[in-house]
Amino acid sequence: MMQILPLFVAIPLGAGFLIPLVGRRNPRLCDALGNMTMLALLAMAISVIGKQGVYWVGGWLPQAGIPLGINLVLDGASLVMLLTITTISFMVTLYSIQYMDRYTSRSRFYSLFSLMVAGMIGVTLTGDLFNLFVFLEIASIASYALVAFGTQHEELEAAFRYIVLGSVGAALILFAIAIIYALTGSLNMAGISRALGTSPKPIYFFAVAMFIAGFGLKAALVPFHTWLPDAHPSAPAPISAMLSGVLIKTLGIYALARVLFNAVGMTPLFLDVLLVLGTLSIMVGVLLALGQDDIKRTLAYHSISQMGYVVLGFGLGTRLGIAAGLFHLMNHAVFKTLLFLNAGSIEYATGTRDYNKMGGLRSKMPVTAATSLIASMSISGIPPFNGFWSKLFIIVAAVQAEKYGYAAWAVVGSILTLASFTKLQKRAFFDEPKEAAKVAKEVPVFMKASMIGLAVLCVLMGLLWLPRIQEGFFMQAAKSLQEGFEYATHILGQ
Amino acid sequence: MLDLLGIVILFTIVAAIVAIEMRDILGVVIAISAVGTGLIIAFFFMLAPDVAIVPIVVEVLTLVILVKATLRPELKTFVGNRDFFGLMVTVAMLLVVGILGMRVFDGLPRFGVPVFASAPNTPGMYYVTNGLRDTGAANIVSSVILDYRAYDTLGEATVLFTAVMGAIAIIRKTARKAPSEPEVSEWQD
Amino acid sequence: MHYALCLVLFMVGLYGVLVKRNLIKIIVSLVVMESAVNLFIVMVGYRLKGIAPIMDSTIPPDQFVAASVDPIPQALVLTSIVIGVGVTAMTVAIAMRLYERYGTYDIQEIRRLRG
Amino acid sequence: MAGLGHGGMTPVVRTTAGWMKGFILVFGLYIVAYGHLTPGGGFAGGVILALAFVMLVLAGGRERLPRILSLELVAELDSIGGLIFLGIAMLGMLPGLGGVFFNNFVVKSLHIGTPFHVVSAGIIPLCNISIAIKVASSLFLLFMLLILLRGVYTQEDTRA
Numbered sequence A: 001m002m003q004i005l006p007l008f009v010a011i012p013l014g015a016g017f018l019i020p021l022v023g024r025r026n027p028r029l030c031d032a033l034g035n036m037t038m039l040a041l042l043a044m045a046i047s048v049i050g051k052q053g054v055y056w057v058g059g060w061l062p063q064a065g066i067p068l069g070i071n072l073v074l075d076g077a078s079l080v081m082l083l084t085i086t087t088i089s090f091m092v093t094l095y096s097i098q099y100m101d102r103y104t105s106r107s108r109f110y111s112l113f114s115l116m117v118a119g120m121i122g123v124t125l126t127g128d129l130f131n132l133f134v135f136l137e138i139a140s141i142a143s144y145a146l147v148a149f150g151t152q153h154e155e156l157e158a159a160f161r162y163i164v165l166g167s168v169g170a171a172l173i174l175f176a177i178a179i180i181y182a183l184t185g186s187l188n189m190a191g192i193s194r195a196l197g198t199s200p201k202p203i204y205f206f207a208v209a210m211f212i213a214g215f216g217l218k219a220a221l222v223p224f225h226t227w228l229p230d231a232h233p234s235a236p237a238p239i240s241a242m243l244s245g246v247l248i249k250t251l252g253i254y255a256l257a258r259v260l261f262n263a264v265g266m267t268p269l270f271l272d273v274l275l276v277l278g279t280l281s282i283m284v285g286v287l288l289a290l291g292q293d294d295i296k297r298t299l300a301y302h303s304i305s306q307m308g309y310v311v312l313g314f315g316l317g318t319r320l321g322i323a324a325g326l327f328h329l330m331n332h333a334v335f336k337t338l339l340f341l342n343a344g345s346i347e348y349a350t351g352t353r354d355y356n357k358m359g360g361l362r363s364k365m366p367v368t369a370a371t372s373l374i375a376s377m378s379i380s381g382i383p384p385f386n387g388f389w390s391k392l393f394i395i396v397a398a399v400q401a402e403k404y405g406y407a408a409w410a411v412v413g414s415i416l417t418l419a420s421f422t423k424l425q426k427r428a429f430f431d432e433p434k435e436a437a438k439v440a441k442e443v444p445v446f447m448k449a450s451m452i453g454l455a456v457l458c459v460l461m462g463l464l465w466l467p468r469i470q471e472g473f474f475m476q477a478a479k480s481l482q483e484g485f486e487y488a489t490h491i492l493g494q
Numbered sequence B: 001m002l003d004l005l006g007i008v009i010l011f012t013i014v015a016a017i018v019a020i021e022m023r024d025i026l027g028v029v030i031a032i033s034a035v036g037t038g039l040i041i042a043f044f045f046m047l048a049p050d051v052a053i054v055p056i057v058v059e060v061l062t063l064v065i066l067v068k069a070t071l072r073p074e075l076k077t078f079v080g081n082r083d084f085f086g087l088m089v090t091v092a093m094l095l096v097v098g099i100l101g102m103r104v105f106d107g108l109p110r111f112g113v114p115v116f117a118s119a120p121n122t123p124g125m126y127y128v129t130n131g132l133r134d135t136g137a138a139n140i141v142s143s144v145i146l147d148y149r150a151y152d153t154l155g156e157a158t159v160l161f162t163a164v165m166g167a168i169a170i171i172r173k174t175a176r177k178a179p180s181e182p183e184v185s186e187w188q189d
Numbered sequence C: 001m002h003y004a005l006c007l008v009l010f011m012v013g014l015y016g017v018l019v020k021r022n023l024i025k026i027i028v029s030l031v032v033m034e035s036a037v038n039l040f041i042v043m044v045g046y047r048l049k050g051i052a053p054i055m056d057s058t059i060p061p062d063q064f065v066a067a068s069v070d071p072i073p074q075a076l077v078l079t080s081i082v083i084g085v086g087v088t089a090m091t092v093a094i095a096m097r098l099y100e101r102y103g104t105y106d107i108q109e110i111r112r113l114r115g
Numbered sequence D: 001m002a003g004l005g006h007g008g009m010t011p012v013v014r015t016t017a018g019w020m021k022g023f024i025l026v027f028g029l030y031i032v033a034y035g036h037l038t039p040g041g042g043f044a045g046g047v048i049l050a051l052a053f054v055m056l057v058l059a060g061g062r063e064r065l066p067r068i069l070s071l072e073l074v075a076e077l078d079s080i081g082g083l084i085f086l087g088i089a090m091l092g093m094l095p096g097l098g099g100v101f102f103n104n105f106v107v108k109s110l111h112i113g114t115p116f117h118v119v120s121a122g123i124i125p126l127c128n129i130s131i132a133i134k135v136a137s138s139l140f141l142l143f144m145l146l147i148l149l150r151g152v153y154t155q156e157d158t159r160a
Helices: A004-022 A027-047 A076-102 A106-125 A129-147 A153-184 A189-196 A202-219 A228-234 A237-264 A268-290 A295-316 A319-350 A366-380 A386-400 A404-430 A445-465 A467-472 A474-482 A486-492 B004-021 B025-045 B049-070 B084-107 B123-135 B140-148 B150-171 C002-019 C023-044 C061-067 C071-102 C107-114 D011-033 D042-060 D071-091 D123-147
Strands: A053-056 A071-074
Touching: A004 A027, A004 A053, A004 A071, A004 A106, A004 B150, A004 D071, A027 A076, A027 A106, A071 A076, A071 A106, A076 A106, A076 A237, A076 A319, A076 A445, A076 A474, A106 A129, A106 A237, A106 B150, A129 A153, A129 A237, A129 B150, A129 C071, A153 A189, A153 A202, A153 A228, A153 C002, A153 C023, A153 C071, A153 C107, A189 A237, A189 A486, A202 A237, A202 A268, A202 B084, A228 A237, A228 A295, A237 A295, A237 A319, A237 A474, A268 A295, A268 A404, A295 A319, A295 A386, A295 A404, A319 A366, A319 A386, A319 A445, A319 A474, A366 A386, A366 A404, A366 A445, A386 A404, A386 A445, A445 A467, A467 A474, B004 B025, B004 C002, B004 C023, B025 B049, B025 C023, B049 B140, B049 C023, B049 C071, B049 D042, B049 D123, B084 C002, B123 B140, B123 C061, B123 C071, B140 B150, B140 C071, B140 D123, B150 C071, B150 D071, B150 D123, C002 C023, C023 C071, C071 C107, C071 D123, D011 D042, D011 D123, D042 D123, D071 D123
Parallel strands: none
Antiparallel strands: A053 A071
């Protein structure tokens, strides 16, 4: 039993309850508590690198192969997610210290933020289907509120659309869970994979279709993406960064992959569905992004497109494809967070998000400009930045799997991404300064620190694909997903 | 072969359609509480007193909130659907999925013969057999929600807490301020 | 048969969410969808001629085991009802805020006013 | 119901509500305390407790509430309820009490309680109490937020 596993959820939950209690009169205390919580989580996540384990909550060990309680599972895939979530959360809370000076009710902000992180970590670690649903809803509800945190017209409307589609997704997921329970009598993913057996009935495909639609809504895959381009830009910048950076990945893609691979069983049919959804998302996302003027909206569309790459990697079903997909997921979390924080800094300094009104920010905001350039090159897949390596290996994996058509679409998507970001960089940072850019000055110290930290990660994370680290980390993670029903043996014993 | 339970569910469906299609907002609120009532009766029929007691009280509170939130003299009622073409596409899609779903639902274990009792080694059977011995609670549902699956209940309590935090954040009077301004209280009393 | 009725209820709710323009109607439709799912979950655990999963010193244990309905779905529904209440409350809060801003519950009108 | 916040409803309603509140509170407490033996539990009981106060507000306006029951206090109770629940879960992690998150240490390590008795089921009644505090304060707060505070904010707060 790894005693540290429940603490991953208990600490942010405790922070979520405590911050509104003690921090209402003292905003600085909220900053301190929020940052310390996230730092502690990051340290804990680093301390479990290379470990694996199962934790049965309440001490209800499985008896004769019946999973009695809820279990927390740390394996390769959940470790990747855990590290991503904790790193990004810490960087974002660091950034929020000064950014959130523009908003009131800091205690509510940090409370909701901690609860959202707790929800995401809960989704990552849980081995129980219904528990996954509960934590998914915690993270979702916190994110609904955070999208509307500014309570302006646009934010409220975006939040309403988000909450409605999010609830539909949740209802679909819960319905599917109920069908699976009706078929197997178990909620534990390992127990389900044991009980489902090998003869799928039509009802089983119906349930899986509901899972794909439900998680697809949470992950904003095309054609379930309509809420994302409104919701992500409307939120305060740190929250946009969290939503695009980790929330859609954890609640959508990771949860979908976990359920499909390890609980209900992956079949070639489902892999094909994922391939199609992934390719559609790549193309639709990037084409819509090209037509935008709003810097955060552009980034939001790119999130859809980049998630397409991850799903494409997973849909290949090969070890290399899944590993590259997870690598891209991690990289995307870093550079998309950085891009949204850059956008937040620009908005903080100039008061606008329309990049036609900016221009010349390179001299006014050197740190923002430099980090944004790194992130843009990273997302467009320019070597030696991290985005290049993960996209390259997704394409390599597609070629290895003899899916040449999908590989070609991925290349085209990458070129269009480059075009879109060249336009953005030129208009915002290089052209002649416009009205809004003249008064701009560089953002305060913590915001700079957070952006520089993420930029450094963008450069260094390419190293994670070095053979030894890759073998021990990403391949291990891909193995834990790909081995499918073997998963049950690790958890329930023979 | 409709039994009493089937009739209750049919009643619920009719009430739901009325709630969604009705013009008058007060009527909508009354119809939705009829849906809730149907649900509660169905829960009682299906021997779930623990579950039934919660919606009864929740229903009252929701009703009060909805009535207060929606009933105001100046409120304009309107019938509103999205455009006609979209409506037709949606209805067609739902019909296809619904008909498909109904055929597919035959694959479930027959109603009233749950899998937990017939399949070997299900957690449900274990709880019913050993719940009292393991946890000391005579109410097995209590022993499930607060002992075997207490972690879920922690999540559930957190969901409610999150919703309250979120509602406070959304309803608060001022959301933005200049960086130099001090914090303001969010309570308007 | 009963399962299929649940699906019908679910589809009615989904229809409302996709088609209606009135924010209140959309919220009501979400409530209907949640109700359908909850009903389905409880059905899954029901046993014909069963007894409620609450022990009593008057019922012999083996008889209880032979007749009790499944306690797990009931526990799940309790949790999911609470989640539903939380989501509904937040949705109502947002809808009321929107009403304050725009003076209407019509989603198309709101979008038009936003420009 | 138009006069909310300005004195509430007619004296008949107010007096009846005053009488009823005691019964409702006792009933709620009973549901909480016997949740591990009979249908009910922390959640149902908590909602009933919240309803008692909701009824007071509906019948008599905000003035009928006890003075100390400010919204700030209710919000704090909400947090405290959650912290107690989490604390009970964490207590199980202490080495002497089993060392497992959410361990039912009262039954498994301390062996207290007899079946079918109020003192049974270990941490379940304790959890029920903390949940009742949480749920009652959460729902009461939601009610107050959605009902009474509506319309206090104005259009001037909006900065385009």
